[in-house]
Amino acid sequence: MTTSTSNYYIGIMSGTSLDAIDVALVSIQDNRTQFISAIEVPFDERVREQLLALCADGHTHLKALGQLTVKLSLAYADGVNQLLNKFQLSANDIVAIGCHGQTVYHCPEGEYPFSMQLLNASVLTAKTGITTVSDFRSMDIALGGQGAPLVPPFHQSLLNGINDAVFLNIGGIANVSILNKSELTGFDTGPGNVLIDGWMQQQFSLKYDENGALAKQGSVIAPLLKDMLNDHYFNKQGVKSTGREYFNMQWLSTYLDKYSQQYDDKDVLATLVALTAHSIAGALQQVNNANVYMCGGGTKNSYLVEQISKLLPQCEVSTTQAINVDPDYVEAMAFAWLAYRCITQQTANDTTVTGASKLAVLGQITQKS
Numbered sequence: 465m466t467t468s469t470s471n472y473y474i475g476i477m478s479g480t481s482l483d484a485i486d487v488a489l490v491s492i493q494d495n496r497t498q499f500i501s502a503i504e505v506p507f508d509e510r511v512r513e514q515l516l517a518l519c520a521d522g523h524t525h526l527k528a529l530g531q532l533t534v535k536l537s538l539a540y541a542d543g544v545n546q547l548l549n550k551f552q553l554s555a556n557d558i559v560a561i562g563c564h565g566q567t568v569y570h571c572p573e574g575e576y577p578f579s580m581q582l583l584n585a586s587v588l589t590a591k592t593g594i595t596t597v598s599d600f601r602s603m604d605i606a607l608g609g610q611g612a613p614l615v616p617p618f619h620q621s622l623l624n625g626i627n628d629a630v631f632l633n634i635g636g637i638a639n640v641s642i643l644n645k646s647e648l649t650g651f652d653t654g655p656g657n658v659l660i661d662g663w664m665q666q667q668f669s670l671k672y673d674e675n676g677a678l679a680k681q682g683s684v685i686a687p688l689l690k691d692m693l694n695d696h697y698f699n700k701q702g703v704k705s706t707g708r709e710y711f712n713m714q715w716l717s718t719y720l721d722k723y724s725q726q727y728d729d730k731d732v733l734a735t736l737v738a739l740t741a742h743s744i745a746g747a748l749q750q751v752n753n754a755n756v757y758m759c760g761g762g763t764k765n766s767y768l769v770e771q772i773s774k775l776l777p778q779c780e781v782s783t784t785q786a787i788n789v790d791p792d793y794v795e796a797m798a799f800a801w802l803a804y805r806c807i808t809q810q811t812a813n814d815t816t817v818t819g820a821s822k823l824a825v826l827g828q829i830t831q832k833s
Contacts, residue, residue: 470556472500474547474594475800476540476563480636480708481657481761482512483671487543488796489551492804495621501551502793505543511535515582518568519708529582536566537584541591548592555593555832562597562803562827563588570707572610578602579611585830597803597827604813609820612705616641616650616817618798622789628754630779632772633795634762636661637707638744641817642751650817651704654697654743655711656762659736662713667729676767682734685727689735689742692719698743703819737768745775756781759794802827 471491478485488502507515514532518524524532540563548554565583572579585598601611619631619641631641638656642649657672660679664670673679697706720732740762748756756779762768763783773781783791805812806827813820 470559472553472558473800473804474544474558474561475796475798475803476543476561477796477799478507478536478540478564478566479761479795480567481661482507482515482566482636483761485539485543486793486796487540487547488793488800489547489553490797490800492801495804495810497618497621497797497801499789499793499797501547502790502796503543503547503550504792505539505546508535508539511539515566515568520712522569522709533582533584534587536582537587538591540583541588544588544592544594558594560595560597560803560807560829561588561592562600562799562801562806564600564799565598567707569709570612570705571709572605572612572705577605579605585828589830589832593832595807595832596830597806598830599828600799600802600812600826602828603824603826604818604820607820607822607824609813609815609818610703610705611818613639613641613650613652613817614802614813614826615639615795615798616648617812617814618801619643619650619794620648621801622784622787626755630748630751630754630756631784631794632744632756632758634740634744634758634760634768635795637711638740638760638762640744640747642748644751644754648814648816650814651702651747652706653747654706655736655740656760657740657765658708658711659713659716660733660740660765660768663716663729663733663736666713667732673733673765676737676765678730679733679737680767682728682730682732684738685731685735688719688723688727688732689738691722692735692739693742693746698746703817705818737765737771740768741771741775744772748776748779752778754779755786757784757786758782759784759789759791761792763791
């Protein structure tokens with residue numbers, strides 16, 4: 465086990481959107497997390513393209529998979545070292561890195577449940593000189609859980625006892641953490657940015673729709689929106705999680721192919737924004753008079769934020785900046801916290817959220833030399 469006397473942890477997150485690698489430095493004492501600073505490291509474009517292709521069809525060669533994993537791990541290590549250099553810290557100042565890796569397939573149900581994240585923790589530890597905690601989902605899944613979302617207990621730790629609050633994270637997939645009278649629930653609501661960004665890349669050759677500018681120019685296609693919202697995932701109650709393996713461009717095509725009419729690209733885009741907003745609002749329809757704290761890349765899409773706010777008139781909607789937490793780095797901070805929980809031998813899952821049979825310490829430790 466680590467011998468550092470520091471309270472510093474580093475969290476790394478590269479989410480479903482594959483927009484960048486977030487590296488956050490935090491101080492944690494008695495389960496209370498203080499944000500110190502963070503950096504955003506752009507993906508190498510070739511690595512990003514390879515990850516997107518892998519997520520899209522699931523096909524690869526073993527050699528290519530191994531090499532991609534190492535390249536990604538080196539990128540994570542480079543981000544950590546950039547952060548250390550920026551703040552003139554040494555590896556010995558950091559207790560541990562919490563790194564989730566890059567999810568390429570999430571399948572927590574069926575005869576052989578699993579969730580696959582690409583990460584070579586040995587490479588990350590060797591190139592930074594810092595103990596790494598990784599593979600946070602596997603134990604929860606082994607105990608019958610979904611392995612996701614894992615962040616609701618961290619969100620709860622940020623609230624200092626505040627009740628009637630919701631954390632809404634909009635990455636590629638959107639998830640909510642609902643705290644009501646000290647009871648915690650949480651689940652993936654469905655697509656966040658994944659379909660919006662996918663449509664932008666496919667039809668407009670752009671990575672994303674800045675501030676929803678193009679979506680604003682379109683009109684929602686009511687029959688298409690209604691059809692998509694009838695998908696069984698949105699109607700599923702209780703414990704649930706999802707990812708790119710379900711909500712992807714093939715999923716969208718199955719709905720678009722039902723119509724002989726060729727819709728305007730901007731109208732489809734507006735409809736996808738409405739899908740994200742309505743599926744989130746539908747998941748929160750029983751929540752009243754709560755503060756909704758938004759985080760994740762979706763908060764940068766002002767049009768999407770506006771649509772969500774309109775559909776939640778019973779709630780006060782803001783970003784996590786309202787509680788002095790940078791909305792861009794909440795998820796990276798969460799994995800630093802999960803590393804802390806593992807290093808200090810504290811359980812980190814919530815059985816009500818994931819459906820696991822019991823609480824467990826999550827993560828595998830790759831010890832520095």
